[in-house]
Amino acid sequence: MSILSFSVTEAAHNGGFFTVDLIHRDSPKSPFHNPSLTPSQRLNNALQRSFNRVQHFRLWSPQLASADIIPTQGAFLMKISLGTPPVEIMAFADTGSDLIWTQCKPCDECFDQKSPLFNPISSSYKAIPCGSRQCQSLQDTYCVENSCQYDQGYGDSSSTSGDLATETVRLGSTSATGLQVSLPNTIFGCGHENELAFSIAGSGIVGLGGGSVSLISQMGASIGGKFSYCLVSMSAQNTKSSKMIFGGSVPKSPDTFYYLTLEGISVGDKRLNLYNSTTPSNASKDGNIIIDSGTTMTVLPSDLYHRLELAVKNVIKLPTIKDPEELLHLCYSNLADKDIPIIAVHFRGADLKLNPLNTFARTSSSSRCLAFAPDDDLSIYGNMAQMNFLVGYDLQKKTVSFKPTDCRRQ
Known part of the structure; x- marks a missing residue:
């Protein structure tokens, strides 16, 4: 050949x-x-x-x-x-x-x-x-x-x-x-x-x-x-x-890392804005979250993460369990997709509705955990949240775009 x-x-x-x-x-x-x-x-x-x-x-x-x-x-x-x-x-x-x-x-x-x-x-x-x-x-x-x-x-x-x-x-x-x-x-x-x-x-x-x-x-x-x-x-x-x-099929960036500007996150109809009285001053800057294909979970400012966790708990009326590996914070036993609320991430210029495969990780045969983590110093939009999206980068326009896609068919 x-x-x-x-x-x-x-x-x-x-x-x-x-x-x-x-x-x-x-x-x-x-x-x-x-x-x-x-x-x-x-x-x-x-x-x-x-x-x-x-x-x-x-x-x-x-x-x-x-x-x-x-x-x-x-x-x-x-x-x-x-x-x-x-x-x-x-x-x-x-x-x-x-x-x-x-x-x-x-x-x-x-x-x-x-x-x-x-x-x-x-x-x-x-x-x-x-x-x-x-x-x-x-x-x-x-x-x-x-x-x-x-x-x-x-x-x-x-x-x-x-x-x-x-x-x-x-x-x-x-x-x-x-x-x-x-x-x-x-x-x-x-x-x-x-x-x-x-x-x-x-x-x-x-x-x-x-x-x-x-x-x-x-x-x-x-x-x-x-x-x-x-x-x-x-x-x-x-x-x-x-x-x-x-x-050419691709539908804020200093050198090396690619950044987005995160404005908030929603659980169902409840919107949680990034900015409040306890938000660190650096979180309000343009380009406040790195998009990274090498990190699995999504890392949020600690205050926003804890508000997200509470909002998810208020929707999923099931007992929580401890992550067997002690890596993630909010976990449930035998959680079905139908019980998982729609979580939407609000970037400047884009609102992304995430599916259960983007938001909950199957950490054992019977447990699923919220695939987000808190951090006081930096924020990262990880690869689980990007799965089944066509994620496009335009270096000339300095933009990142998202399109829901069945990536198995690409």
Whole structure:
């Protein structure tokens, strides 16, 4: 079977978009898959990773040189190929960071991975010279013999460092059988010293943030600065992959993170506004909640969360139970969908009505818990709340859009 390749510009002209699989880390298609775990055990592991991720999001600020997140705590992987001839890599897709990188030969200090290390003898590999605009596009670069070097730190004291280079990146498109999308001269990190808790699975990161070296930004005008994803429900992850769509089908952002402005939340007809006398002053700012595909639950300001919890209790007239894993706060035994009220999230410019699959997590065979958590320092709109929505990003207009969608059919 021959594999055809076309450029991202041609892909954009060819129907305006192309699609790739997003593989949940617990999917049978993932190198992290553990077939002995039950669905509720996988969910609880995802929640624990998410709470760890929140701890490190809390450390981030625009003034810090390190990314201060844990990419290995992310939820979704992408297959990409690097070089000529192409070498397939399974890497974490991360909207919270920018740099694309993988482990490279020779590796002075590397973590174990299942796939071979990338060898920079590829005919399309080009080292980036010192003093070039490309070298200056990333923080914490330095020079060794006129070769641009990078040093990327993360919040758990993990790091990657090596050569900043350009290479041909290929994405396997699912929008046209047998086709690959080719992205020549893509800036990436060829890591020779790497410390990350990847075990023997993933090989690197695909940065999808808002900074200049992210995959999205490097695709540039060819996709119109637009991408979207459609996350399948947890119950469908064993048989269906979520999708990431680059380009024109997509219906407030500083570098790296994508922000929305949260105004309130409703339980049935009862609206709970974010702002009141006890709301922290930073919560009223534009861009007060991060949208993140790597965090499972939604994290709200503590005051709003506690009002949400009380409003849900007032509607669900059933005894509460303790979360068996002690991760979430409001839980019920044998809770049916018909007993769960409609919860709506009010963003500036959009009101999203969430279904039970978005708002209650099945933490055991008999228990379901409200998939929200309180935090005094930051707010995150997590991936459970995004499931079965087409979530579109427009970097040029700096907007995020939502469209209810059966993501199994994408």
